[in-house]
Amino acid sequence: MQCTRNSIQKQRIGSALMQMDHPTAAEVYERVRRDVPQISLGTVYRNLGTMADEGSILRLSFAGKPDRFDPNTGEHYHVVCSQCGRIFDTDYCREPELLRRLDRAVELSTGVQVQQRFLSFSGICAQCAQGVRDTERASDAQRIPGAEHNTECALHDSGARRSHNARRATDGQ
Ligand SMILES: [Zn+2]
Ligand SMILES: [Zn+2]
Numbered sequence: 091m092q093c094t095r096n097s098i099q100k101q102r103i104g105s106a107l108m109q110m111d112h113p114t115a116a117e118v119y120e121r122v123r124r125d126v127p128q129i130s131l132g133t134v135y136r137n138l139g140t141m142a143d144e145g146s147i148l149r150l151s152f153a154g155k156p157d158r159f160d161p162n163t164g165e166h167y168h169v170v171c172s173q174c175g176r177i178f179d180t181d182y183c184r185e186p187e188l189l190r191r192l193d194r195a196v197e198l199s200t201g202v203q204v205q206q207r208f209l210s211f212s213g214i215c216a217q218c219a220q221g222v223r224d225t226e227r228a229s230d231a232q233r234i235p236g237a238e239h240n241t242e243c244a245l246h247d248s249g250a251r252r253s254h255n256a257r258r259a260t261d262g263q
Pocket of ligand 2: 112160162166167168178179
């Protein structure tokens, strides 16, 4: 019986994780608690830890921040916004030559043959950058319209904002 209850809890935790965007254990707990009010935070932590150890989900560690969990176990890397804390997937695995060059650079400088990569990035997301730009624009009425964007910047921004919005759209309750 105990075993059955445990596997149901694990299943609920797994399916909550599938619907969320790189959540913390506490966020998963809040979600699962709606359906399983008697579940404890400890149970959620333990199950996420076990699933990560088994390799069925990813545990993402960022210095000074609580671990995040990701049901996508395929090779991909993450970038965290240092302002709002949002985490984005990057698709650098679509550029295998870039990654092989990085591996070669690591091998040349250390003599270690790379078998696995754990890469993460941080920066300011498009939405937070837009907030900063809006503030700057409001305080600078003299600025020539459009002059603040060069082409490269505008291209980069529109791509980043698109993925941000797409993510927001799938983020609903
Ligand atoms: Zn941000
Ligand atoms: Zn991810």
